[in-house]
Amino acid sequence: DKREFRHFMLKEIHEQPETAALWVSRHLPEGLPASMPVALPFDEAFYAGIERIEILACGTSRHAALVGAHLLEQFAGLPTAVHYASEFRYAPPPLAPNTLTIGVTQSGETADTLAALAMEAQRRCAHPDPAYASRQLGVTNRPESSLSRQVPHILDIGAGVEVGVAATKTFTGQLLAFYGLAMAFATRSGSRSAAEIQTLADELRMLPQQLQELVSLHDQRSEALAHRFAETQDVIFLGRGINYPIALEGALKLKEISYIHAEGYPAGEMKHGPIALLDAHVPVVSIAVPGTVFEKVLSNAQEAKARDARLIGVAPEGPDTALFDDLLPVPEVSEWLSPLLTVVPMQLLSYHIAAHRGLDVDQPRNLAKSVTVE
Numbered sequence: 001d002k003r004e005f006r007h008f009m010l011k012e013i014h015e016q017p018e019t020a021a022l023w024v025s026r027h028l029p030e031g032l033p034a035s036m037p038v039a040l041p042f043d044e045a046f047y048a049g050i051e052r053i054e055i056l057a058c059g060t061s062r063h064a065a066l067v068g069a070h071l072l073e074q075f076a077g078l079p080t081a082v083h084y085a086s087e088f089r090y091a092p093p094p095l096a097p098n099t100l101t102i103g104v105t106q107s108g109e110t111a112d113t114l115a116a117l118a119m120e121a122q123r124r125c126a127h128p129d130p131a132y133a134s135r136q137l138g139v140t141n142r143p144e145s146s147l148s149r150q151v152p153h154i155l156d157i158g159a160g161v162e163v164g165v166a167a168t169k170t171f172t173g174q175l176l177a178f179y180g181l182a183m184a185f186a187t188r189s190g191s192r193s194a195a196e197i198q199t200l201a202d203e204l205r206m207l208p209q210q211l212q213e214l215v216s217l218h219d220q221r222s223e224a225l226a227h228r229f230a231e232t233q234d235v236i237f238l239g240r241g242i243n244y245p246i247a248l249e250g251a252l253k254l255k256e257i258s259y260i261h262a263e264g265y266p267a268g269e270m271k272h273g274p275i276a277l278l279d280a281h282v283p284v285v286s287i288a289v290p291g292t293v294f295e296k297v298l299s300n301a302q303e304a305k306a307r308d309a310r311l312i313g314v315a316p317e318g319p320d321t322a323l324f325d326d327l328l329p330v331p332e333v334s335e336w337l338s339p340l341l342t343v344v345p346m347q348l349l350s351y352h353i354a355a356h357r358g359l360d361v362d363q364p365r366n367l368a369k370s371v372t373v374e
């Protein structure tokens with residue numbers, strides 16, 4: 001039932017404050033001790049001795065994994081690699097000891113992700129040294145799926161049924177799962193003080209309210225902006241650091257539902273080739289949030305502007321961001337939290353561009369909700 005919404009995708013974007021609130025109530029209930037700042041369904045043996053993480057995923061789930069890897073490395077201090085499941089199957093890296101392998105798949109049915117996990121479990125089982133034993137976790141929205149029959153531990157993102165082929169609320173649900181894991185590992189690795197972990201937990205508790213405001217604001221702003229994309233054929237999305245995967249996700253969302261060619265790049269990479277594409281017909285969407293790479297992203301955006309590109313900023317309002325021709329404003333939060341907010345204007349912009357073009361947003365051509373063949 002789409003209720004008052006024109007498409008399931010729009011409904012599911014609007015459900016994100018609710019699914020975030022549910023996640024907070026489950027995993028960040030008030031009164032958790034500092035020694036356990038996040039409640040996850042695992043015992044100590046699950047975490048014991050893990051020294052590195054490998055993540056296997058496809059599509060949007062892989063983008064969530066890239067944000068997760070940033071958090072696991074930069075916040076929790078654990079070396080983490082993300083692989084396309086389809087590539088990992090035929091070119092797995094050499095085995096490393098004490099590794100947790102995480103499969104991320106909202107449907108729990110993606111053939112490449114399941115096969116890559118199975119292959120990894122098999123080669124680890126064949127290893128004589130117990131340090132190389134298989135340790136696997138699945139992050140999914142379908143705890144009853146094939147994934148859960150295959151891996152010993154499941155983190156259920158609990159986002160509720162998602163009908164639209166374009167993943168939206170399951171993406172933010174996967175991100176939240178990684179925030180939970182990063183806090184849990186940071187507590188054990190000692191990479192962050194209890195106060196730092198607590199600050200992140202407190203920020204996450206405020207997220208549902210911020211998402212609520214953001215979704216309402218951007219539904220209107222993106223709809224107004226979408227009209228300008230009637231003739232657009234190519235769009236570049238730029239981000240850096242923890243928001244680089246959000247640039248990839250913005251580009252994927254736009255491609256899959258509006259059929260507009262879009263590319264996501266780490267902003268600093270633009271001058272190594274893609275800048276040649278830019279002119280007045282190629283809009284550039286830049287994610288620029290205060291933090292370690294703010295100035296850098298702004299100067300990358302300036303370079304695009306010098307090539308006459310129309311600049312759309314996903315950034316806080318203020319003098320620093322006056323260079324953008326159009327601003328999709330996001331509130332100022334810590335850089336750690338920012339992907340959970342910057343993705344919302346991306347989703348809504350893609351949605352409104354596709355809806356404005358009269359396309360079948362929920363059932364885009366050539367795509368299925370879960371890809372159960374190789």
Ligand code: M6R
Binds near residue numbers: 104
């Ligand atoms: O069910 P999964 O999370 O494993 O699906 C992976 C991809 O097929 C999926 O994310 C796809 O990219 C979506 N259509 C993105 O919106």
